[in-house]
Amino acid sequence: MKKLSLILLAMLLSFSGFAQNSELGAMVGTSFYLGDLNPRGVFKMPRLAGGIIYRYNFTPRWALKADILFCEVAASDAVTNKKYERNLSFKSPITEISVQAELNFFKLYNERGKNFFSPYIFAGIAFFSFNPQAELNGTYYALQHLGTEGQGFEGERKYYSLCNFAIPFGIGIRFNVARYLSIGAEWGMRYTFTDYLDDVSGNYYDNKTLRDMRGDIVADLADRSEVLHQGGTQRGNSTTKDLYSFAGVTLTFKFGDMDRSCDIRTNVKRKPVSGNSRL
Secondary structure, eight states: OHHHHHHHHHHHHHHHTTOTTEEEEEEEEEEEEEBTTBSSOTTSSOEEEEEEEEEEESSSSEEEEEEEEEEEEEEEIIIIIOOTTTOOEEEEEEEEEEEEEEEESSOOOOSTTSOOEEEEEEEEEEEEEEOOEEEETTEEEEOGGGOTTOTTSTTSOOOOOSEEEEEEEEEEEEEEEETTEEEEEEEEEEEESOSOTTSOOSBOOOHHHHHHHHOHHHHHHHOOSSSOOOTTSBOSOTTSOOEEEEEEEEEEEEESOSOOSOOTTTTOOOOOOOTTOOO
């Protein structure tokens, strides 16, 4: 994932060096997650987020944006879900590469005397990596390969992938504060195609079997409640997928002009020649 991010970044930098109507900059803000451990808490347990943005403005209304974003998401039953008897928690780093189409509500220009701001909406496709982890006795453990819901046992689900696709969508606003400088604010959700951002999706696996076959650490991480659940009882909601969100401010620098519809050098009249001059 890191190599892919570096390749895409190099492509964006080389392209932006000669492309007209291009912007290159950064985004910094916050991130949060919605899922089994935080079903409704918008901006609960937020974490720092940031990344690199490239934008190509096809017209004053339409643009195509590509970004590489980095963040962490986290949640805890005790803080974000109020289901204390389950007592699960997690954190996960996320690296995202996405492409999005943007539609400005108003025509947006970077020329004096023309409209310099506009709200916009966006949607696209994203590819991201994640790695849920949980704390036990002061140590964080990566959960995917542990199979806390019995993944990998005969007749059970396979281990879930740590890379997946998402659909980003959201709203924002942009201001062209100078000919080659733009600032903005944006909030977007990412609907993912996985239910394992938090390592929670299906049912509890028999805790004694986990302890015998995979050890005490796996068994303790699988069921953190005071009274252990029976195997087969519900641990998460497998009918819904997880979401994560970015919100922040953007700063981009422009290459080329937004509006090329009128060349001010055309229809320029020749300055009159003085009376004694000859052509």
